[in-house]
Amino acid sequence: MTTDPQYVTESGDDRLAQAAQRHLWMHFTRHSIYETGEGHVPVIVRGEGPYIWDDQGRRYLDGLAGLFVVQAGHGRKELAAAGARQGEELAFFPVWSYAHPRAIELAERLAHYAPGDLNRVFFTTGGGEAVESAWKLAKQYFKLTGKPMKHKVISRTIAYHGTPHGALSITGLTTAKEYFEPLVPSGIKVPNTNFYRAPEEYRYDEKAFGLWAAERIREAIEFEGANTVAAVFLEPVQNSGGCIPPPPGYLERVREICDENDVLLVADETITAFGRIGDIFAIKRFGVQPDIITCAKGMTSGYAPAGAMIASERLFEPFKHGKTSFLHGYTWGGHPVSSAVALANLDLFEREGIIEHVRDNEGAFRRTLEKLYDLPIVGDVRGAGFFYGIELVKDKETRETFDDDESERLLRGFLDKALFDNGLYCRADDRGDPVVQLAPPLICDQSHFDEMEQILRHVLTEAWARL
């Protein structure tokens, strides 16, 4: 890890960390470790390219692009400048019955990238709101088109779709939901496509496994009654559970099943869009046409918050007539500053060939991470593009996973902190089987892949020794 004295706080003390402990309620955070003095709040003060620095001047490789967000890398002055310019020209105006140039231009640009006739862009401030908007749109659409019973949604186990009540209901993580029950009713769950954890009889045939998983969606629709099911929500590559790609033929079969039952297919691309999988929208790489795309995170590379739900012409059609409107919106949706930053980010993508860079380097990223297979703790390396999960196991032969106590000791007690202390910010996640997740900025190259591999090798070797 490199220390850069230029960024050590003036006082050299941990004043900021202490104030954080007193006042900052961190998201999804166990505050007890700070209350007991067991942990020290990491305070990140600066970023440059794929690196970040903390308040003590230590440098880390950002192996998670912040939170699957900073596609173009940190410290891009032109993105900050685009926001500043827009702030001076028109800092705020809503898109509630009015429009402003940047929201219009961004909507046009997103429609241009989106597949097929996904031309209608509804702005939000993040992914959860986009998911929430998509479910509400699906419900209203079917009410307006004579199928008022269609309201249920199908999604996959362990998948995360956000924290608003509706999005949380679509989420397939029991632990994330239990304190907030009862949630919005009608969220039905089906298996995800983690091939490493496929039922025994499908373990050696990925295609057959994919078709089996798709059939579970058909079965759920039949069981619930097609006349009550509005939509299937899925990520082209599922994040929670560790970067789970779709088996060959899976998405195509899901599309057919949706068509056969007049059920909408929603691609939740909150993480997978904007280059993460080597296209502006990952679903295009898999050649399947969704009815709605939800997206956020990488749209601005994190220089301002933004999200969107992009719907097909068919879904917009009933809203063109009479007194009908979609009675839904967010004050900050389509914010001029965020929209200007998103446009500058997309310009940067084109000028610097970010998509081509991911396509040219994704194989090298995979091969570099696959070197870790020689470690006894590494069971599976999976993912796509610049989005990988490394599943950790107790026994490679049997694929035995860790029990709750071991998982707690390994992931929370050791791995997260050890990786960070060794100069790699990434995520050790146990929402499902334990995985380490990597989703670096899309400007990374072989030298950064090697740096990740070396730190992971060192820390995972130690983790195994401690077991």
Ligand SMILES: Cc1ncc(COP(=O)(O)O)c(C=O)c1O
């Ligand atoms: C697939 C998916 N959907 C929705 C969300 C929620 O997005 P946000 O935190 O912007 O509300 C996330 C967040 O990680 C996500 O990964």
